[in-house]
Amino acid sequence: MTDAAPLPVYLDCDPGVDDALALAYLLASPAVDLVGVGTVSGNTSAEQAARNALDLLALAGRQDVPVAVGAHDHLTHPYDGGAPHVHGDNGVGGVRLPRSSAEPDPRGAAALLADLARVHEGELRIVAIGPLTNLALALRADPALAGRVAGVTIMGGAALVPGNVTPVAEANVYNDPEAAAEVLAADWDVTLVPLDVTMEHLLTEADRRALLDATAPFPRAVGAVLDHYFDFYVPEFGLRTSPLHDPLAAALAAGGIRADRAVRVPVAVDTTDGPGRGQTIADLRGQRLGPRHHEGARTTVVLSTDAPLAPHLLETILAGFAA
């Protein structure tokens, strides 16, 4: 795919069904070297998310990747119990994965991230597909972290489309708006992948079948994990499908798919207790004649991509796990 050295990636996640797909992609992509995983409460608890990540990595034969448990509670409020109606009672669609013998890295997610940022100074890319609590805690512990990473790609927010938790708020940001505000205000380059674009990339039942029909255990498990999630989206799309929220952030970070319409603009997070709590407020005024980037803004909001993700995602996962 590329002759360059693979990109060292730290994945901050809350698997989570679409997190499992993103993890599969990052493991399979030859452009990526997954150097660590931190978990956070969101779709499920940080502890359960770590168990799921360990079990998924074992299925992939990748027990070498450290998995650290991150924040159970959010910066200003406790974990709310997750989204079992979306992600199943265990975060992976109710599927009982074979239990890995591996245990979480004792450092904790924020410390693991800080260590990896030193080891891969100037090269590490953070892919954050859960609430941003761990990133905020790592920045609080050492603001210089921001200068050590190459960039941050975040699945989160909604710019000009409705939210998925409130009329204006997306789940990852809504679950910890204070953390999101701190992460977006930090001195690093952020690529924000909001619902505006993730809701436009769908995995079909045929795609899911292709995963189930794979010979390797990891893609087959991911196909099974998706079953419950496909049901959840029937009222929205009128068919069994899955928007590719987290995999899209992973693929954009890896360069496997590129942004088409994307603008660098100020993005505020609503941390009030009003009806806008958890909204990502991107300043998208004045974009009618073409992209207008704001001087000094560090956040790029992705609004469309140059290709549909599903074919690339499927091809990458099936090829990576056939090898």
Added chain:
Amino acid sequence: MTDAAPLPVYLDCDPGVDDALALAYLLASPAVDLVGVGTVSGNTSAEQAARNALDLLALAGRQDVPVAVGAHDHLTHPYDGGAPHVHGDNGVGGVRLPRSSAEPDPRGAAALLADLARVHEGELRIVAIGPLTNLALALRADPALAGRVAGVTIMGGAALVPGNVTPVAEANVYNDPEAAAEVLAADWDVTLVPLDVTMEHLLTEADRRALLDATAPFPRAVGAVLDHYFDFYVPEFGLRTSPLHDPLAAALAAGGIRADRAVRVPVAVDTTDGPGRGQTIADLRGQRLGPRHHEGARTTVVLSTDAPLAPHLLETILAGFAA
């Protein structure tokens, strides 16, 4: 246009360049009987807005329409000085209109509205194209007002497009969010005409020329008033033009143009002091498969119309003032 008796309309406004166009339309439309005008501070002060309304009505030969000065300050904060960069230093693009000898109705806008709602009980339609202070004050004075009017059509808000004052707030709502919240929570049917749809209806320089070339003085004055406003929109649209914000609300109220995509959903107004202040938060989730109205919601958000407004607007004004 219609065999039915013309609709009695109370116009609450802050002329205002596009207010002048809306006023021209309401006077010219055979479907409308304009029974009163109230003014509010917004584009310019309530006092100046009343002077402009009186002068415009005199040009139209309609000194019989009462014009009452409404709120100078908003519910929780003082008038901020208006938008002279958009509407000129006098609210009508800097054009010096011939001064009418008529003076404002002594009742004040909220009292005029209350009186008209009794005279035209069950039939009065309110068209509100400025900040909603007067309507909120009238409701506070007598909540039963809500049951006496046929409906309220409001130019205001932004649902899934950027605002025009902040990244998420439109000027009329931003100028008095507390009033907008009270008006949208009242027990009456509201048609909200937000930037989502008003920014899609443009008047061209050729249209403006047609107004300037009219024989009647009112359309000619409106053509002149538009000159400054056309310049303001060049950075947004790349040409001299005017979005038809206020005229669209007027034409939808009069039935001269009909909503195409419109959904009845809960709409909250952000009255916090956070970055979302003044935003209209319409719950537009789950509309992908077609319009989904919410049981019990009283606000219909118009997202598109069945025809472009400009031809109908121009034809109505030119025909109405040629007669």
